[in-house]
Amino acid sequence: MRHIISILIENESGALSRVAGLFSARGYNIESLTVAPTEDPSLSRMTILTSGSDEVLEQITKQLNKLVDVVKVVDLSEAAHVERELMLIKVRATGKDREEMKRMADIFRGRIIDVTESTYVIELTGASTKLDSFIAGLDAGLILETVRTGVCGIGRGDRILKV
Amino acid sequence: MISGAEIVIRCLQEEKVDCVFGYPGGSVLHIYDALFKQDEVKHILVRHEQAAVHAADAYSRSSQRVGVALVTSGPGVTNTVTGIATAYMDSIPMVVLCGQVPTAYIGQDAFQECDTVGITRPCVKHNFLVKDVKDLAITIKKAFHIAATGRPGPVVVDIPKDITAQMCEFDYPKTIQMRSYNPVVKGHLGQIKKAVQMLQEAKRPIIYTGGGVILSDAADKLTQLARKLDFPVTNTLMGLGGYPATDRQFVGMLGMHGTFEANNAMHYADVILAVGARFDDRVIGNPEHFGSEKRRVIHIDIDPSSISKRVKVDVPIVGNVPDVLDEMLKLLDAGCKTDPEVADWWKQIDEWRGRKSLAYRQSNHIMPQFVVEKLYEVTGGDAFITSDVGQHQMFAAQYYKFDKPRRWINSGGLGTMGVGLPYGMGVLMANPDAQVACVTGEGSIQMCIQEMSTCKQYGLPVKIINLNNGMLGMVRQWQEMFYSKRYSQSYVTSLPDFVKLAEAYGHVGMRIEKPEDVEPALRKAFTEHKDDLVFMDFIIDPGANVFPMVAAGKGLTEMILAEEL
């Protein structure tokens, strides 16, 4: 099962390696990981996309909670939440492909944020599956580069992760 | 204003640390200088940093205080890693202070630089790099706090040399608050009630306890609870002494080399009360086999991640063991009615006991089990026994009946050969008048044998009980049983003359070759040579094996017993 783990962690040097080290040492997988300071700069918010059985997920949250720097942990996917991922994708945009690329970007509500004679950079936000389908919809030969941030997410309504 | 180095020492004084185990070097010279100028904190100069950490670890294990080690950067730190990992696996509270190259040099591959925080991260409870002298005192305070609270463990504090030279006001906080670290103490009352109910319904109960009972000083409470319920008790290797081994209710150690009755009782129990134990692979054997029996499990542990990790738990109780046991006792005081069928269960257990699974083969040579039995008699069952890793360790665990907690000092989790002698030093520093014996093998003792020199310098009269089989016995046992007797690299040739070696270090050496000499030699060592380190080289039957044995991959009840071979 796919899970999105959200972590509030002290913004100390080495905090990231404690989390990453825990996952590798215990054989848990990380599909994506994003981290940045929160509105309180002494805290970082980390979002980890992982997968595993219920038992494994129980261990992941318990082990994360055990890290001395970790303030709070929630499994966002346990309840209502929204998730987004940002992708920057550079594509070849020449001849008839140029018009086609623009159309695709429009359909997916992407924005073209850099233009040269032969390339576009398209910015696309959404659930990871949307980014996947955008990539699938393009002619693979036209993709020059993709950069994805990994998933970040937040609980809906009153579900708040704060100190 | 005082220097960072003086701050380090003042912090140790504030923490009432009476001794540190260490080894100097470039990056800790300021700290050693500050140490020189005072006499509250004693320093024990070991001969290898690994031993400093093992000794600090045993200082903790054998007392209720936090052991401290002090080492220099680079090789000083890398030499400590085995010791830190050993303490981590057994949840031992310990603080390791490490020198580091000056702040400005970090990351430049400076002389004796290593990434201490990176190297130790996977085997510490937490670690710190101090980047500002203003943070030094509070960091050390946090280190002691984190090491000793919750599930204890080693904490490393990495201190760059320039920080120890800088001047700063000294202000040691009395208490500490950390928003990210608040271990639970009290157990959930609803869960505790459920557990007490379940215990009273049990027909085939067992109380299974581990190192957590020792670490949290809960042995008395556990004993009260067990007596009140009149249930059988088994201890893990780490839990020995948590319940008096000479008591009728004690069924012995369980696990790979557990007794026939303990392993059967654990397997066939309908209710298991697990206390400060973690259903380790050496304890439950094959998890599928263990899971084949229907039962209910109550698990008390301070660490939520130990619960339902390897075995599904029905009543999890997260909390400090003595606090939880206290609540249980209160509930039982109000009325305790156990199931009458428990009497039949006791009959069954006594039948299993009748197998006498610890009986051993007699021989013209000295049997290692016999040495431990005699050691028990001669020391009145009241010694601190440190051990290494191998057959001798299992013999010590099986045949020395520990009635008190913190008397059995060994590396259970990591299984580190070489700990025995430095453990003996740590025990003696924490308990200066105690009888301390290190039950070891000729393989293990050579891994930290240089510490005989430290023992001479500080007058630490460890009695080294070397069960010398000329073999890496435990390896040989597996090769005999599972590798068709292909003894690949398990025979130790070119052994030193241990008697002469001990004498060369300034100690007393004895070689004991006949069974009838065992007891007199031990008596002599513990009376005439009470204040000496005595190296007792017992030449034992090289074929002796440890039984019962649950082979790797087998179930708990599928034991190989001595008479089956």
Ligand SMILES: Cc1ncc(C[n+]2csc(CCOP(=O)(O)OP(=O)(O)O)c2C)c(N)n1
């Ligand atoms: C540092 C380390 N290396 C290797 C091992 C693997 N090992 C476990 S027991 C053992 C043999 C120990 O021999 P000895 O100390 O003579 O004890 P005996 O089994 O003969 O009593 C070995 C090599 C270990 N536990 N620790």
Ligand SMILES: [Mg+2]
């Ligand atoms: Mg041996």
